[in-house]
Amino acid sequence: MSVPLSLLALLSQGPAYGARIKADFEERTGRAFPLNVGQVYTTLARLERDGLVVADGGPDDEGRIPYRLTDAGRAEVGTWWERPVDRTEPARDELVMKLALAVATPDVDAHAVIQHQRTAAMAHLQRLTRAKLALSAPGSPPQTEPVPTPTSLSDEVVLEHRLYAVESELRWLDHVEGLLLHRRAPQSAPAPSVTLPSAASATAAPSAARPAPDPSTPISRPAAPDTRH
């Protein structure tokens, strides 16, 4: 889980109490993942139970208890930096589910679903780009080699992730739209009895004068648009 490890990573810079850790966490993650201080203290208690942090002396005048890493906690942080984050388990994504269902549901216009989503994603991308522009020196064009302060670099890292995620989604939508256009032909033609590539290409070949379709793309319309992006 990322929040406990993030707190350990912050404590590797020196002892701190909960409110300080919360502020540092939010500042260094582009304010994209707000925490409440109660959550921070609960997490610290759990980390203390697991022997990864200990109280660093008693409470100060305001009753705040600073925490520091134990050797085990330091080792845990080291392992975190070294180990790749596991991204192999796909998240449950409403859009993926919706579009997968849309293309398989006869009375749904999947093109319209794609188009609406693309319009919304593009508008979102434009807003994020505006935010990025505002992040770099406001009022002047950014230089080729920007030298951001550490804080703004964190902000930028988080914002760029969102930009790349939307861009990736847009490319995927375009690709699905291309797939739809290519796959539509056999639905209007008589269904081929065999779906092996060679048989399908023979069925789909519109005339002897036209070169035989590439077996690697067995299902395509003669005038299907190029879907390279």
Next chain:
Amino acid sequence: MTEPILQLIDCTRVHGQGETAVRALDGVSVQVQPGELVAVMGPSGSGKSTLLNLAGALDLPTSGQVVISGQSTSQLRPDDLAALRRRKVGVVFQDLNLIPSLTAAENIGLPLELDGRRVSEARRAAVGALHELGLDELADRYPDQMSGGQQQRVAIARALVGERRLVLADEPTGALDSVTGDGVLAVLRARCDAGAAGLLVTHEARHAGWADRVIYLRDGKVVDEAVGR
């Protein structure tokens, strides 16, 4: 409402005749106002290049009208059309933008010199254009003494020198890395914010994110439009 710098009014462009005729653009209308950057996206063969050629007065529509700064391209004689292109339209391509044997300032001043302006006057305008983009130090550098990103920013300065207010950009970031590419697009954005009109053809959603509006072409028609603000 201000007069658009570029208007395509119900433009159709048909290449070839009879059975081999290809309708590259089919009843497309686009307006670009001063201060506006419009991106055009679409798969290969969707009509993006045809649209750019019409917008740059490099080609004429089969039907419909292209109006640049109040002048309809179809109603101009060839030499007037050439003058319109020279004076009103700047183009930034993926590469080969600058003449290698000329300095940045000479490259920028060239369209003005071709238009009969004195060398000193062209130089003054070129240096001013570089200054506006914060690129003063590049004035006397040759293209091979500049980075790819610097060359593209100089190309944008040239596209908008003198009375030119329309910049047409065709994948202007080419093979530049993403950070340098962003710097180039930021300059294009800044020039549009300062009153120019821009038409950006791209297949990168990320680049289209810099635009105020994004138009999608498919099979020569506008199928979608996204507005970010």
